[in-house]
Amino acid sequence: MRLQRLVRDPTLYAAIFAALLPFLLSAGVALATSKQYVISQLGRAFTPVEVTIRRGDTVQILNDDGDLLHHVYLESNLFKFDSGDQGPGSRTNIVFPIVGTFAVLCAIHPKMKLTVHVK
Numbered sequence: 001m002r003l004q005r006l007v008r009d010p011t012l013y014a015a016i017f018a019a020l021l022p023f024l025l026s027a028g029v030a031l032a033t034s035k036q037y038v039i040s041q042l043g044r045a046f047t048p049v050e051v052t053i054r055r056g057d058t059v060q061i062l063n064d065d066g067d068l069l070h071h072v073y074l075e076s077n078l079f080k081f082d083s084g085d086q087g088p089g090s091r092t093n094i095v096f097p098i099v100g101t102f103a104v105l106c107a108i109h110p111k112m113k114l115t116v117h118v119k
């Protein structure tokens with residue numbers, strides 16, 4: 001009987017909701033603020049050639065360049081990334097955890113360059 005009364009008590013649910021609210025809000029904010037930017041590799045060129053993102057955002061490199069292989073990499077003092085060979089149709093995600101300006105290059109096509117500004 002006491003349990004039933006407790007289960008029907010709306011203040012219990014209000015208390016649980018209030019306790020969980022900060023976690024729900026912070027998760028929601030993280031989801032809402034973290035963005036993904038898709039970069040094409042069509043014609044052996046990154047498009048767009050330059051992108052400005054926020055720390056924690058993802059740059060997704062899409063190999064939409066027919067049957068060509070690409071191989072993106074990034075080298076700086078602060079942050080390194082190497083995709084390995086990117087097969088046709090593949091998508092490579094790079095998350096930028098730090099602020100700065102970074103050059104993403106292709107190991108197969110030296111003329112390919114993507115500049116990423118992370119704010």
Ligand SMILES: [Cu+2]
Binds near residue numbers: 069071106107109112
């Ligand atoms: Cu390439």
